[in-house]
Amino acid sequence: MDYRIIETKARVLADNDAAAARNRQTMRQSGAVLVNLMGSPGAGKTSTLKQLIARLGTKYRIGVMEADVDSDVDAKAIAATGTRVIQLHTAGLCHMDADMTARGLDAMGADGLDLIFLENIGNLVCPAEFEIGADLRLMLLSVPEGDDKPLKYPLMFQVSDVLLVNKIDTLPVFDFDFDALRNRVFALNPKMTVLPVSAKSGEGFDAVADLIAALLDERGATA
């Protein structure tokens, strides 16, 4: 609705796509897999990372980039697991772009890592528009957010490869129709993998870890 902003955005997005392509090349050369973890504030992104680190950290060398507008709460939580982690501050911006991601990879030191997670800013709008060059776009939706989110934030569901439906243990206390959610998701993105999980209990995370391990093995085979 504001022409000036949208024009600016188009140029920014074109620059971003070029930077994302460079990141993809960097990843291919290093043999590492880059996962872009996205979801609303409080959807459970950091707890999800802890569940995945517990399952994949003994076999693979993992690095985590924690992106936040401010604070280092999440980086502290990940550092406590003994995983290599850096905190990126976006200075008010609502997403990580590909160029910031490249700087993050440089700062963390991606060499020698097999698997790198970017925990994006908690937001269902902006991160969907800024491709970072990830091998896997992992989206988190938590049950308390509601089953109507694909109707309201369609792009995020269109650009993601895997949807984790988190806090599945709270289904009894919310009006959440899992079948309605699936139908809405598949209408937007027929290829989406939808997996129910609980980052609190760990339920469902073996399947997520298997999926990521398969991607790593595939990358290892072609590297």
Place this chain on the structure above:
Amino acid sequence: MDYRIIETKARVLADNDAAAARNRQTMRQSGAVLVNLMGSPGAGKTSTLKQLIARLGTKYRIGVMEADVDSDVDAKAIAATGTRVIQLHTAGLCHMDADMTARGLDAMGADGLDLIFLENIGNLVCPAEFEIGADLRLMLLSVPEGDDKPLKYPLMFQVSDVLLVNKIDTLPVFDFDFDALRNRVFALNPKMTVLPVSAKSGEGFDAVADLIAALLDERGATA
């Protein structure tokens, strides 16, 4: 971290502040009160509006502007209450700015209304930066999102006048420390009014309605 984006943002924000000042003047002339309702996706913004309409709609003439990236789910829900409502689409943008708000007020027809709600895009980052010229900035945080959100999205807590802590009925199933939340909020914004509510059961909404009615009476007295 990306200089070009931030430079653009500074100019956009300056333009926005000027438009917000115009909106404030429009509101003062019309005698209506404008409320900017902000919160994460799924925090319960639309359900909150329904609770407030049920309490204030018999005494005051209410209008609602539903802002979404896409879809008209929320406008339908509000229209079902018999309230005047329009749906605004931001075409991918993660917030409503003051100019879009002015167009929304024009399109809806603000004349003859006492109380106008803007339901902003579900997002804790961008809407905090774009002042729309509201008389009341009403923020919603839901219990499932976690008590650490002030640490991660400080600006939203700094710019808001009232914080509704929603889904308070789900406290038993989440690790949510209400006192820790309060301390974090007051450290950022000592003047914040913090009210626990449940948009599902209606608990706590009488106090919220009283607070808004007081603002309306004050405006009526000076109009």
